[in-house]
Amino acid sequence: MRIIHGINFEPELIREYQHVIYQNIVKGMQVLCDARDKLDIPWEHPTSQLAANEAVTYHSGCLLDAEQFHQYVPIINILWTDGAIRKAYDRRREFQISDSVSYFLDELDRISRLDYIPTHRDILHCRKATKGVFEFTIRIQNIPFVFVDVGGQRTQRQKWTKCFDCSVTSILFLVSTSEFDQVLAEDRKTNRLEESRNIFDTIVNNTTFQGISIILFLNKTDLLQQKVKNPDTDIRWYYPQFTGNPHSILDVQNFILQMFMHVRKNTKTPIYHHFTNAVDTQNIQVVFSSVKDTILHRNLSALMLQ
Numbered sequence: 300m301r302i303i304h305g306i307n308f309e310p311e312l313i314r315e316y317q318h319v320i321y322q323n324i325v326k327g328m329q330v331l332c333d334a335r336d337k338l339d340i341p342w343e344h345p346t347s348q349l350a351a352n353e354a355v356t357y358h359s360g361c362l363l364d365a366e367q368f369h370q371y372v373p374i375i376n377i378l379w380t381d382g383a384i385r386k387a388y389d390r391r392r393e394f395q396i397s398d399s400v401s402y403f404l405d406e407l408d409r410i411s412r413l414d415y416i417p418t419h420r421d422i423l424h425c426r427k428a429t430k431g432v433f434e435f436t437i438r439i440q441n442i443p444f445v446f447v448d449v450g451g452q453r454t455q456r457q458k459w460t461k462c463f464d465c466s467v468t469s470i471l472f473l474v475s476t477s478e479f480d481q482v483l484a485e486d487r488k489t490n491r492l493e494e495s496r497n498i499f500d501t502i503v504n505n506t507t508f509q510g511i512s513i514i515l516f517l518n519k520t521d522l523l524q525q526k527v528k529n530p531d532t533d534i535r536w537y538y539p540q541f542t543g544n545p546h547s548i549l550d551v552q553n554f555i556l557q558m559f560m561h562v563r564k565n566t567k568t569p570i571y572h573h574f575t576n577a578v579d580t581q582n583i584q585v586v587f588s589s590v591k592d593t594i595l596h597r598n599l600s601a602l603m604l605q
């Protein structure tokens with residue numbers, strides 16, 4: 300067992316993440332090669348096409364062991380240094396690619412070492428979609444609270460209903476705030492933030508959840524910050540009703556917060572909110588400590604009755 304930042308990771312779990320990271324990298328590069336092609340971006344170095352031909356041989360969805368991954372490393376190095384792939388990456392809102400691809404590609408030298416073991420930070424950056432329903436227990440002041448993680452993709456949502464029983468005390472709802480200019484992978488046309496707001500609407504206004512504390516995480520603050528600074532995008536192109544400064548993170552965050560708050564039909568339903576960066580452990584430590592207080596506080600009376 301290896302303890303990273305107080306979290307215990309079994310060696311098998313670390314190995315599993317290692318394979319997911321290898322997959323994230325090779326798949327990410329394959330997506331970038333495909334996007335470069337479709338966006339008609341000319342190679343900076345025409346010989347990079349040979350490397351791209353190799354990259355597309357990867358069968359998307361396959362996990363890779365270290366040996367298989369190492370065969371791809373030289374071509375990924377060639378491709379990530381070609382300006383055409385960088386240009387495609389800069390246009391990533393136009394296609395579907397994981398947010399963490401550049402993090403892993405920038406770390407390629409370290410990750411491709413033979414003695415590589417994923418760090419806590421690497422694991423946080425992994426893209427591994429939740430398929431199914433996962434439960435884990437966290438003790439808050441020695442009271443065990445069961446956390447249930449469900450997948451957010453459309454195909455996963457029918458599984459949510461079986462988690463909603465009378466023992467639910469809180470709903471933690473995560474929004475990717477940086478996705479205001481992106482469309483869903485599922486239909487390639489619905490705005491991602493709109494989809495998220497519609498789901499939030501059905502949850503907040505569902506009578507089953509009356510009295511349950513709803514905690515809204517306005518996540519991916521770091522990526523939102525980058526976007527707000529970028530002159531190639533502007534929240535007003537997607538939300539013309541935005542009246543603030545489109546290059547002010549505070550204005551954009553507040554606008555998104557109000558968008559979600561306004562769906563609530565009963566204004567007495569409390570919604571707690573936090574602006575978060577899930578890959579920043581310091582931020583999450585502060586947020587989680589506050590969330591723990593909320594959960595405890597809101598459930599104290601019910602717990603006293605037991």
Ligand SMILES: Nc1nc2c(ncn2[C@@H]2O[C@H](COP(=O)(O)OP(=O)(O)OP(=O)(O)O)[C@@H](O)[C@H]2O)c(=O)[nH]1
Pocket residue numbers: 397398399423424425426427428429430449450451452473518519520521522575576577578
């Ligand atoms: N930079 C950055 N990346 C993030 C943040 N939160 C999540 N990610 C990355 O976004 C990707 C998706 O994260 P997941 O945890 O798989 O998202 P999810 O909502 O559980 O997705 P599903 O399981 O499909 O519902 C991963 O690569 C994460 O590392 C964030 O605040 N900042």
Ligand SMILES: [Mg+2]
Pocket residue numbers: 427428429448449450451
């Ligand atoms: Mg998940």
